[in-house]
Amino acid sequence: MSTAQTDRMSDNDRSITGFVMISHAVVHTYELSIPILMVIWLTEFSVSTAILGSAVAVGYGLFGVGALPAGILVDRFGSRELVLVCLAGMGGSFLLLSAAQGIVSITLALCVWGIAASIYHPAGLSLISTGVEQRGTGFAYHGMAGNFGIAFGPLLTAILLLFFDWRLVTAILVVPAGLAILYALTASFDEKAAVETQPDGGREPADEDTDTGGTTDGQVDNQMSLSRFLSDSRALFTIGFTVAMVVVMMNGLFYRGTLTFLPDVLSDFMPDVVEQLQLFDPDSPMAEEFDPASYLYAGLLMVGMAGQYVGGKLTDRIRTETGLTIIFASLAVVAVLFVPVAEAGLVPLLLIGSVLGFLLFSLQPMYQATIAEYSPPGERGLSYGYTYLGVFGVGAAGAAIAGFLLSIGSIWQTFAALAVFPATGAVLAIVLRRTGDRRA
Template sequence: MTLSDNDRQIATFTMLAHGIVHWFELAIPIFLVVWLEAFDVSVSLVGLIVALGYAPFGLGALPAGLLADRYGPKRLILVCLVGMSAAFATLAFAPSIYAVAASLLGWGILASIYHPAGLALISTGVEDRGTIFAWHGIAGNVGIALGPFATATLLLAFEWRVVAVMLAVPGLLACLYGLHLEFDPTAATAAEDAAAAGSRSRSAVVANTRSLFASSFLLVFVVVTFVGLYYRGVLTYLPELLHGLPAMDGVEPPVGLEELSLGDYFYVGLLVAGMAGQYVAGKLTNRVAVARGLIVTFVALGVLAVAFVPVASMGLGVILLYCAVLGFSLFAIEPFYQEAVAVYTPPDTRGLSYGYTYLGMFGLGTLSISFGGFLIDYVTVAAFFAVLSVIALIGAAVGGRLLIAPSYSATQGPETPSTD
């Protein structure tokens, strides 16, 4: 299927913004390692600070979704890009770990705008939704990979405060580019649905919320929350855990790169592998029931969680392979839950739906950061990964229930999917 000009414009805009959001997001775990030394604090305290920064990334998604339905997504995404860049740059002036927390809090509030606005834009403005979701996910993974890669590399040559300012520049450039793009944000939506999406009274929001959570969307919300718990736990602490592996200590860095952390680059390799997972899963959403995709991916993540401890004692080749498979699986689940929102909700509540989705993903999901820091500091790494495995298996069980739940058709109303 050839993409229309409108599809291409929306794809370009959302892919660029999505990459920038995750560019910032995944730079933070690399800084976490630096802040441990710079401020002489414990892993659990820094984990709590990062969690407080990440929390509004999800908690703000609900009001952002409402604003996207009322005012349109493009304006909000542009505000998001400028605001994230400004908040991240303020890290350069942080005199303490608590000032870092304030900067991260500001970043999280502004970053929360993107996902409900961007995904609502794709779901209502794009005809070839599966393809654009796939490419949108890959763009996010480009940011996810380049953010920590650029951060780790720049830290070899610059002080961390300077690096924070340098990382803010791409967000401002993306905003300037987005100002020149023009597209129809409701091109793929029926006229009556587009009109309904344009107005939101408080009573309508309450009514739509009740309707959503009385439908199959409740299961989608639970699934996404468990994705968030796993995602946040793994991606926040994996750089620090990889640093401490015996196999990493035995590698002599090249001359001139004595400060190179091999663990950081294995982490980036994991994120790069996630691009393939995004693409494959995005294409599969057009061929496989989203609930089946969720179940299979959750089970794989559960197995991978319990495999970390034995793999950690093996050689570099095995660890690298493990990181690649984990990255592929971790990001393969994203197109499935994004498509699930589009399948199980009506178009006129799409912004609200994605708002709740990312409240669960990035809001409630941050609970695994503070709890994970406690487990790593005061229990064992094995206990941390055992909890992640249980989270994944519960997610798979909820996905099984979603398999027989009624879906939504924009033209025919709720439908019960085939269980063939």
């Protein structure tokens, strides 16, 4: 794929970028609001953390697992319609949550959310990679919007819960999806403006004279779809793409392992600012609900917006394998130093947390652009389906690993062990550069 050399985005670039930015922000607004609501559900429904955690894990798991079939659908039907389905499904899932009467209905609602949300990343990233000439800049803005949602979701939910019942809060959270749908219906753009492909997306047309052996049209379509999926997957997994996928998994494992328990970790190092600053009456309901670690967590996630922007811009200026190597290596160092620095006081904690957030999210546009470099334009939906199966599906194991490590060791030992993931990612990024089988 050719990439424009100027820094100016075309009208088509801007239209696509705006569309995916809003949609991406909404996806992560919902994703990170769920942990805040879990605190309420534990009391409301008198369930154990194990049961509720398992219920939420099902939804998060589907968020990753569903990405692969979603990627197949993207290559067949295009991105716009599928993103609309994603937005409508997520909004509907939170409407179901507002009426939840127990753990079973919560689980069902979160399953709807996971299935709907799984559509977005293959569809949105495929759209950027095939429709935006300034692809690196598109990935940068897209990532920044995602980080806005990541930080905005828990912050908005925490603030609303200070004033409203959780059921009304989940109903209010339907509004972002509705607004995104209204914007999407007005957006106009060419999904394939940045690539030159055959009308069928780069695949050879099926032989119309093939003997079906007496099978029905539906059976033929199913057989052809399965055969195409298997053949496309075999063609996709070159040595370079395979190594890139393992790099993506290292990111996913570190991402989920770190962020899942970061609010609890931060609370161990946070001073009692409510008492020191006298923000609320100590006996008031707001003082009881206010958790400074949650707001610090949201702030550190907001810093990731800068990381997304810088990482995306760098993909247009340096080889992505080089960027991955540098960022992964830096993350390994930060993971090892995090606890000793955080123990030095509030200011050092803010600094090391900001560096962690910046580096963690600067990885995303780097690996997204790398996947585009190691996959053909006609298979971008499938390639990003596999990518987010790795990031959110395999990566979900990072939460279990971190939880186990925290249960048997100290916070420092946990972070030091998690550093193995970015260290491995740095080594694999060097290996990836040496494969030399870029396909874009």
